[in-house]
Amino acid sequence: ILKMQQAYKLSRLYALLDKNRTSESCFHIRLGSNFPIILDLFEKLYSTHPYKKEAFENLIEILINRHQERSEEQKKLDLHRSKNPNWYSSNEIVGMMLYTERFNQNFKGLEEKIPYFKKLGINTLHLMPFLDVPESENDGGYAVRNYRETNPKLGSMEDFENLAKNLHQNEMNVIMDFVLNHCADTHQWAIKAKNGDEKYKEYFYFFKDRTIPDALEKTMLEIFPDTAPGNFTWLEEQKEWVMTLFHHYQWDLNYKNPRVLVEMIDNMLFLANKGVDIFRLDAVAYMWKDIGRFNQNLPEVHTLLQIFKMCGQVVAPGIAYIAEAIVAPEEIVKYFGEAEAEGNECDIAYNATFMALSWEAIASGNTDLLRKSMYSVPKKPMNTTWINYARCHDDIGLGFEDKLIQELGKNPLMHRLYMLRYYCDEQGTFGRGKRFMQEPNGNARLSGSMASLCGLEKALEEKNDFQIHLAQKRIHLQHAIILSLGGIPMIYSGDEIASTNFYYYLNESDKKHDNRWLHRPMMNWDIAENLEKYPIQKSVFENLKKMISLRKEIPAFADNNDLEFIDSGNSHLLVFKKTDKKGEHVWVICNFSEYETTFPSWFIGLNKKVKNLLTDEQFSLQYQNFIGRYDVLWLTLST
Numbered sequence: 001i002l003k004m005q006q007a008y009k010l011s012r013l014y015a016l017l018d019k020n021r022t023s024e025s026c027f028h029i030r031l032g033s034n035f036p037i038i039l040d041l042f043e044k045l046y047s048t049h050p051y052k053k054e055a056f057e058n059l060i061e062i063l064i065n066r067h068q069e070r071s072e073e074q075k076k077l078d079l080h081r082s083k084n085p086n087w088y089s090s091n092e093i094v095g096m097m098l099y100t101e102r103f104n105q106n107f108k109g110l111e112e113k114i115p116y117f118k119k120l121g122i123n124t125l126h127l128m129p130f131l132d133v134p135e136s137e138n139d140g141g142y143a144v145r146n147y148r149e150t151n152p153k154l155g156s157m158e159d160f161e162n163l164a165k166n167l168h169q170n171e172m173n174v175i176m177d178f179v180l181n182h183c184a185d186t187h188q189w190a191i192k193a194k195n196g197d198e199k200y201k202e203y204f205y206f207f208k209d210r211t212i213p214d215a216l217e218k219t220m221l222e223i224f225p226d227t228a229p230g231n232f233t234w235l236e237e238q239k240e241w242v243m244t245l246f247h248h249y250q251w252d253l254n255y256k257n258p259r260v261l262v263e264m265i266d267n268m269l270f271l272a273n274k275g276v277d278i279f280r281l282d283a284v285a286y287m288w289k290d291i292g293r294f295n296q297n298l299p300e301v302h303t304l305l306q307i308f309k310m311c312g313q314v315v316a317p318g319i320a321y322i323a324e325a326i327v328a329p330e331e332i333v334k335y336f337g338e339a340e341a342e343g344n345e346c347d348i349a350y351n352a353t354f355m356a357l358s359w360e361a362i363a364s365g366n367t368d369l370l371r372k373s374m375y376s377v378p379k380k381p382m383n384t385t386w387i388n389y390a391r392c393h394d395d396i397g398l399g400f401e402d403k404l405i406q407e408l409g410k411n412p413l414m415h416r417l418y419m420l421r422y423y424c425d426e427q428g429t430f431g432r433g434k435r436f437m438q439e440p441n442g443n444a445r446l447s448g449s450m451a452s453l454c455g456l457e458k459a460l461e462e463k464n465d466f467q468i469h470l471a472q473k474r475i476h477l478q479h480a481i482i483l484s485l486g487g488i489p490m491i492y493s494g495d496e497i498a499s500t501n502f503y504y505y506l507n508e509s510d511k512k513h514d515n516r517w518l519h520r521p522m523m524n525w526d527i528a529e530n531l532e533k534y535p536i537q538k539s540v541f542e543n544l545k546k547m548i549s550l551r552k553e554i555p556a557f558a559d560n561n562d563l564e565f566i567d568s569g570n571s572h573l574l575v576f577k578k579t580d581k582k583g584e585h586v587w588v589i590c591n592f593s594e595y596e597t598t599f600p601s602w603f604i605g606l607n608k609k610v611k612n613l614l615t616d617e618q619f620s621l622q623y624q625n626f627i628g629r630y631d632v633l634w635l636t637l638s639t
């Protein structure tokens with residue numbers, strides 16, 4: 001390995017001397033510079049492992065081969081993005097996440113809808129898992145059977161490549177889920193392991209009896225306690241336990257074996273070469289488990305992610321990585337890389353605490369907890385950003401911090417129960433949510449579509465125009481915030497046309513036990529293509545479209561680590577300031593109350609003339625200024 005290191009150092013030196021840098025010489029520079037870092041990280045995890053040398057040598061060979069395989073177009077894009085490493089933080093990026101099949105059947109169907117995305121202003125698509133999975137029992141695609149094949153229902157790998165090319169020609173990016181904590185129990189590795197192949201048994205965690213599982217369970221969270229209790233599955237034929245944190249058919253990969261890490265890096269780079277721009281690294285918090293240690297966010301997880309990232313940097317530096325870790329703020333920022341690893345881990349993470357608290361603030365009509373929590377989020381490194389979202393395919397976990405709720409004089413459990421009753425329409429309120437994974441004390445997570453949680457489903461049923469109006473305002477509020485907070489706004493497909501809950505899943509035997517399918521609707525093209533006939537949905541769509549196009553013109557909405565929350569003194573309001581590189585400010589003022597309220601002028605200046613970018617309206621700031629129910633203002637100083 002030392003000889004290899006010297007060779008790559010030398011090739012780096014030669015490459016540095018090359019005046020007309022080609023993508024080849026740039027690759028040698030990257031490999032030569034990152035080799036020692038990757039080696040160090042590898043040593044950290046596997047210094048005494050018997051497969052260390054073999055796995056590491058294999059890894060370096062993979063990096064070289066995968067780079068050679070990369071197309072000229074991709075190499076060009078890599079170099080272009082290396083010069084603009086923060087490309088994903090631009091205010092011009094607007095994302096949408098969708099299930100290919102539910103949206104328009106398959107990859108080809110998706111291609112046909114490029115004009116639809118363009119009309120709305122979407123230029124970054126997060127395609128929900130699309131690799132080969134078993135027909136049923138696949139957790140919405142999160143149980144991968146083959147990392148090198150697509151789900152045939154959606155099309156072939158070639159169809160995916162064509163889709164990616166077509167999207168790129170239209171200046172759009174592709175985000176793909178890389179499910180790396182576990183694979184399906186029907187993956188080749190799992191099948192070989194079931195057949196007793198020792199090499200592949202070491203790819204998973206097998207146990208002859210309950211001694212170690214019982215010890216591990218003491219510090220393990222249960223992810224689906226209702227539908228998949230416990231973290232281990234008994235294999236009757238093999239008479240052994242296997243570790244399965246999620247469902248019984250999702251087998252946890254054993255990253256303590258360096259062969260697993262190398263195989264998975266190879267899989268990721270294989271997919272990178274098919275045209276992926278951003279990888280969403282799924283369920284990363286759980287990638288390392290140990291007896292006596294809480295099984296989330298262990299330091300080894302960060303080392304693993306740094307190896308993924310550094311290998312990606314060598315082969316395909318244009319690719320960015322999202323950490324899908326739905327964890328507390330002080331833990332989530334660690335996924336951006338800490339200390340010497342700052343900037344060498346994930347580039348993007350989910351702003352999950354903000355998302356959950358935005359729903360809490362709507363239910364409370366009050367932003368105290370939201371603001372308090374935001375003040376306690378540690379600063380993230382430069383060149384990293386958030387995915388800002390209001391809804392996604394998962395439930396809403398009420399995972400905000402007990403301590404902060406207590407400091408506001410509230411009982412954490414009571415407050416969560418209040419919120420659940422509120423969104424599940426149990427106190428005459430408007431939400432049509434459903435509890436997900438309820439615990440014995442009543443605490444639960446929450447399912448439901450944005451429109452139904454905002455009251456549209458109930459209001460439409462009751463033909464209550466005023467409530468319809470309020471629901472539209474709440475949807476507008478959520479979208480206006482994620483578009484202005486700085487980061488990648490991720491619209492959840494269907495929310496742009498205010499899709500309400502989708503109850504059909506109750507008829508599907510493999511889905512009816514998982515109410516997350518309530519908010520995974522089939523795209524309603526009758527509505528989307530005939531908006532004239534549907535004025536409510538039309539107004540949601542048009543509003544969103546207008547805000548997206550405005551966002552793209554406002555450089556302050558890029559993420560330059562400039563977000564500042566302001567305590568306006570009015571508990572109904574969330575106020576924040578965004579500043580562009582030239583020092584121009586935009587103040588975003590959001591009213592979380594169902595009633596009109598006022599905001600002060602001091603944080604901008606009394607008598608200052610401002611313009612609301614959303615309406616073009618100009619006015620001079622008074623001592624107190626009015627803001628309508630659930631309204632959002634994007635204010636700049638008017639010249």
Ligand code: GLC
Nearest residue numbers: 139140142179246282283394
């Ligand atoms: C992530 C996904 C979720 C899935 C889980 C297991 O959290 O968002 O839908 O169930 O990973 O892969």
